[in-house]
Each structure stands twice: as structure tokens, then as C-alpha cells.
Amino acid sequence: MKTRKQASNISVKKSARSTTRKPARKSAKGGAKSIIEPCSLDGIFRPRSVAVIGASSTKLTIGRQILHNLIQGEFQGKVFPVNPHADVIHSIKAYPSVLDIPDPVDLALVIVPREHVAKVVEECGKKGVKGVVVISAGFKEAGAKGREMEQKVLAIVRKYGMRMIGPNCFGIVNTEPGVNLNGTFGKTFPKRGNVAFVSQSGALGEAIMVHAQEAHLGFSMFASIGNKADISGNDLLEYWANDPGTEIILMYIENFGNPRRFIKIARELSRTKPIVVVKSGRTAQGAKAASSHTGALAGLDVGADAFFEQTGVIRVDTVEQLFDVASALSHQPIPKGPRVMIATNAGGPAILATDSLISHGLETPQLSDATKKKLRAKLPPEVNFSNPLDLIAGAGPKEFESALKILKSDRRYDAIVPIFVPPITVDPSEVSQAITDGVKGGNKTVLSCFMGVRSGSEGVNVLKENGLPVYRFPDAIAKTLERLVWYNNWLERPRGSIHIHEVNSAKVRKIIKKAESKGQREIVGAEALEIVAAYGIDVAEYHEAASVTDVVSLADKLGYPLVMKINTPRILHKTDVGGVAVDLRTADEVRSAYESMEKKVARHSSDEDFSVVLQKMIRGGVETVMGMTMDPTYGPLIMFGLGGVFVEVMKDVSFRVCPVSDVTAERMIESIKSYPLLAGFRGSKPVDKQALMSGLMRLSQIVNDFDDFSEIDINPFIASSRKGESCVVDARFLLRDKGETK
Ligand SMILES: Nc1ncnc2c1ncn2[C@@H]1O[C@H](COP(=O)(O)OP(=O)(O)O)[C@@H](O)[C@H]1O
Ligand SMILES: [Mg+2]
Secondary structure, eight states, rough: OOTTTTTTTTTTTTOOHHTOOOOOTTOOEEEEESSSSOOOOOHHHHHSEEEEEEESTTTTSHHHHHHHHHTTOOOSSSEEETTTTTEEETTEOOSGGGEEEEEEEOEEEOOSSSSHHHHHHHHHHHOOOOOEOOOOSSSSSGOOOHHHHHHHHHHHHHHTTTTEESSSEEEEEOOOTTTTTEEEEOOSOOOEEEEEEEESSSSTTTHHHHHHTTOOEEEEEEEETTSSSSSHHHHHHHHOOOOOTTOOOEESOOSSSEEEEEEHHHHHTTTSSOOEEEEEOOOOOGGSSSOOOHHHHHOHHHHHHHHHHOOOEEEEEHHHHHHHHHHHHHHOOSSSSBEEEEEEHHHHHHHHHHHHHHHTTOOOOOHHHHHHHHHHHHHHTTSSSSSSOOOTTTTTTTHHHHHHHHHHTTTTOEEEEEEEETTTTTTTHHHHHOOOOOOTTOOSEEOOEEETTTTSSSSHHHHHHHOOOOSSSSHHHHHHHHHHHHHHHHHHHHOOOOOOOOOOOOHHHHHHHHHHHOSSSSEHHHHHHHHHHTTTOOOEEEEEOOOOHHHHHHHHHSSEEEEEOOOOOOOOOOOGGEEEEEEEHHHHHHHHHHHHHHHHHHOOOOOOOOOOOEEOOSSSSSEEEEEEETTTTTTEEEEEOOSSTHHHHHOOEEEESOOHHHHHHHHHHHTTTTTHHHOOOOOOOOOOHHHHHHHHHHHHHHHHOOOOOOEEEEEEEESSTTTTEEOOOOOOEEETTTTOOO
């Protein structure tokens, strides 16, 4: 069996991944200390002895199967069946309790009815057991009583400093030579390989083993974590970060227990070990009523999208796709780009493949003259020398091998897709062998499609055994390549750094305290602009005024033209109530704007002092918006988009999870549809992108420093083409209800 490193068509590649493949604990640049620290799971995954508590001699029981699997899998340590009612189980001496075992015990697999779990786990603690895997179900997943029992078991685990996987799980596997631990009750045996798999669902356990076998995918470790009472997916990521046998991590998870921790670990780990996650990703976000633009614009899946974009975690929609992507990652190099060459004996499927590749953002460039010439010298003249290269129906092993030998070294392509539909005259296993020989020594990603050949048949096994993944339909290949190219792009992107600016956070704290003491949930007008300015974001010059005399004398000081705005937390969107007067050019215009606003506000709220913000009118520039909203799963999201009063109509925004690095800020700006308007459209000058990036990073710093806000809108941030002239003219902060749980 081949691992990633051994696969022949990997040796030549020099990907971002291969150059950074050193212990994940050290970060690739600068040797800064990584957040990925090893954790103490060796007692569970590398035990020297295992007790099976609830072992049974009755066939077709979990207690029998798990014992059988340990032995059948040639576990390298000692095995002790524990059962108070039997002296011998499966030909091995059994003990009434773990306390009766004369030797030390590292790991206990617990399969007793739920009422007995607390008692046996307590005994494990007394015995000095390091880790327990509780297979038994009927805990948190089964209602209030079960939840209570789970808490009790967890308290015992903590009391003795043990670690626990489960309850309610399928067990664990470590195929490492010297360990050989199959602690599952499945019927299918995992092979050794470079893939670690964590599944939240126990029920999927057996299905995962079967699929893996079909795909010739080998596991380094596997863990079904069930209710995650103690050990979570995050713990396993940290553990596998430091496991030399693990090169790829697959996750089937229904929820991220602690998404912020996941983000921290994954962002680092994805650099050296690809992580693939099945996540359907529908959150409750959409149901929440939002009062800011940013909140209203955060669609159902923006948090998830941002999260994957920033961490480099490869997202797939189905378990099938998880295996499709994993088979490619496990044995093949990551494609360096989107250019695919198809070689086929069947025209129709090749057209399907082309369509599917193109619709997934891949490219199928035509053959170069040089390559055509080489191909013509080796292939019959009826062949269609283009991409797809149609070798025609009679093509057999010889044609495939000759064609692939030439194509594998053509720099024009990043991936090769051989497609074969067997005619009765050709033996598929010979074509399998020919493809294998043809691509040997190349450095491109090779994903083959054998249509109408049974999976697991001899015809395709030659390929699979040689580390060449086989797919049944071209569509699966297109989807897989799309994911791999996405990952490669992520790897090649500069890492970015999170800047810490010098700011006046004490001032912001004061403004928040003041609003809270007045029972206010909103901070608007002058105070909102003060927060923005305290974090070093330029604000258009403004003054507050509370009388006609004041407003006129301030106007003279500021200089015309001016903008006047009502200044009250009772009114969130000022324009909606006629609370913004722009382009005031004389003292008279200022005076009459003031008087008419005073009247309008009296209509909306009679109970407070009236004041306005008088602000310099900014001419030209492009109105952009920056904001923050809370995602229930991924925490605070930072938004950027085209701004102004029509922001919700345009819906042209991008989101990222907090904190935002310089690289992320730049991508947020460049990824909106109307980016050309910012980059200089039809002769207009490009806006100062650095000012926008700095604004986003400083906003991210506000969010990082204060968890008091639930939503923020900085709208508009007027982006100017002239350096030093971009500025904010309006902002709004909503305070989190401190009664809410965070
Ligand atoms: N100082 C200013 N210079 C130029 N235009 C402004 C200025 N202040 C506001 N505007 C214009 O008025 C619009 C609404 O003003 P804003 O202060 O954002 O109030 P609100 O969002 O509460 O309606 C802005 O989107 C912008 O087009
Ligand atoms: Mg506004």
C-alpha cells in the first residue's frame, strides 16, 4: 500500500504543503509558538493494555465483537475481558471487575448497560486507568435522565484525571504498527493508511469502514466521539497534528462544539495536513431579526463560508464526496492549477466530463502543437487530437499507455482524467494496468473514471492498488478537482498577519458604560463616531450642536458645504425620517435645516434633549460599508461591501470570521461584485485600498477588544482615491443584551 509520500507521482512536486511539511507544532514562518500543543490522548490511542468491560461470549453482541476485533486485529498489548458472570470469554481468562486485574490497565472499553457505567468508570479511576471509551448509549442523546447520568460519569472521569471518548459511540482505531488497536464493534477491518477520521455519528461507523475499504483508503486512526462529553473533535485535531502517521484528517461532525478553538487549530493545521469536513451548514442565523444592515445581510451560510475560506478546511456536502476527496488527497498530489486533460475511449462521457469540469470552474485547454505531434507519432490517425483526446472505441491498453506517457509531462495541464467505458473486446484490467504504467513518474493529479465497471472488480483494483483513485462518474471527478484546486489556492495564498494597532480603548469603554447607565442599547451619532476615531479610523470632521446659535457659529468654523444629522439613539436610520440634510452652503440653510429637524424629532421622540451633528460634506469617493454581526456558530463576522443608504438593495457584501488579517481584509474587498468600481472603472481613479484594509482590521480589533457589541454598522465609509482622504461619516453600535448568554 502506498501512502501520500510514496506515491510515485508525488515525488517531483514541490507544493506549499510539501515544503512546509514539518511538525505542525512549529509554525512555518518565524518559528512563532503555535497554538497546537500535544494533548494527553496516548492512554487511549496507544495503550499497552486494554480491559473490555462488558465482554461477552455471546455471538452477535457488541461485548463479543469488540473483544474479537481486538484479537483479530492483532492488538500488540494485553487484553483483559471483564465480566462478573464468566471466568473465561473467547478463550481468555475474564475478571469480575477491572480492580481484579493483576496488571496495570491503560484503556477501558465500556459496553455495560448505562446504569452500570458510572460504577465501572469509578472502578477504572481507582485502578489507575488512563482513558475510557464508553460505547454504551442512553445518555445525553436519550433525554434528561441520560443527560444527568452523563454528567455524573464525566465528573468521575475528571475526578481521577482520566480522559473519555463517548458515551454513545462506535469505538476507536489505531493502525500504527506496534499498537494495532481495533476497538470498534464493526465487521469491516480498517487498513493502515495516512487518513485519520473522526465521526460524531456512531451509526455511520460501519458505513465509513466499508466505504473506506472500497476506496482503498487506509486509516492511521479513527474515533467515533458520540456525545463528546469529554474528548471533542478539537482535541483530536490537536492530537493528530502531532501524529506522524496522520497526513489527512476527515471529519463528520454535526456541530462545532467550540468554533473559535476549531478556527485557531484548523487555520494552522490545514497548512500541513488537509482537513476535510462534511458540513451541511444551515444555521439558525436566518431566523434572527436583525436591526443593522450587517445583520440583515448575513445570509444563512455566510458564517460557514467565511470559516472555510479562512481556515483552509475543505468543505464537502456528503459523505460520498468526503471519500472522493480523501481518495485523491491520500494518494495523489494536489493539483497546482485548474487545467485538466481528458483522455478517453468514449466520446459521450468525455463531453459530460468537459461540461461538468467547466461548470465547476476547471479548465480544459487544447493540446499544444508540440504535444499533438508527439501523440500523432504514437497513435492511429483516426484519433481525435484535441481535449478531450478521443482515442475512439477500439482503444485498448496500448493506446492509453502511449497517450498518457506523453500527456503526463505536458506542462499545459495540472490534472489528467482518463475515462474508460469497456467495450466487450477490451479487458478493463489491462487498461487499468496501462493507465498505471502510463502515468508512472508524473507529477499531475490523476483521477480515473471507469464507467460500467463494478467497483471492487479486478478491472479497477489494479488502479486503486497503485494509488490511482477511480470514480464511477465524471461529475464526482469534477467536484473533487474543484475542491482540490480550491485548497491549493488557499495554500498558495500568503498567510497574512493580524495587526495590533495602538488605540484608545479606555475611551470606548467609557462610551459603552455611559450608554449602559442610560439603559441605551444603541450608540449612534457623535458617540459612535468617537468610538470609530478612538480606533484610529479617520472620521469626517464634525461637531455636536444643541442650539441654533451654536450650530451657526460651528458652521462658520467648519466651513461649507456641510451635512447636518439628527443625533439621537431613538432613530436608527436617519435618512428614513428626513434626519440628514446634505450640501448646506450658507448660514441660512444651516439655520433652517436645524429648525426643521427639531420639529421632525419632536414627532419621533419628545422626551429628550435635541442635538445635531454638523459634519463636513465629503465630495466624491465611493460609499462603502463595514460592519459586524454575530453568527451563532462561528462568532463575530466582519462585513465589507458597497455602502450608502441602498446597501440592503445592492446586497453586494462579503463576510469573514474575526479576527481579520491584512490578507483577509484585502480579499474581502476584492471579492465583492462591484470591486471594479473601487479598482478604477472606465478611467476613474482607484480608491485607496490600504485605507479600506486598515479600516477593516481596526474594526476587527474593536470587535476583538469588546464583546459588548452584537451588531456594528460603519456606513458609509467613503473611500477616496486620494491618500488620507477616505473617512467615515456615520456609524452605529448595538449593545449585546447582557442577559443573553454569549
Ligand atoms: N459628511 C458627509 N459627506 C457626504 N455625504 C454624506 C455625509 N454624511 C452623510 N452623507 C450622505 O447621506 C447618507 C445618509 O447619511 P448617514 O449619516 O449615513 O445617515 P443614515 O445612515 O442614518 O441614514 C450617506 O449614505 C451619504 O450618502
Ligand atoms: Mg448611514
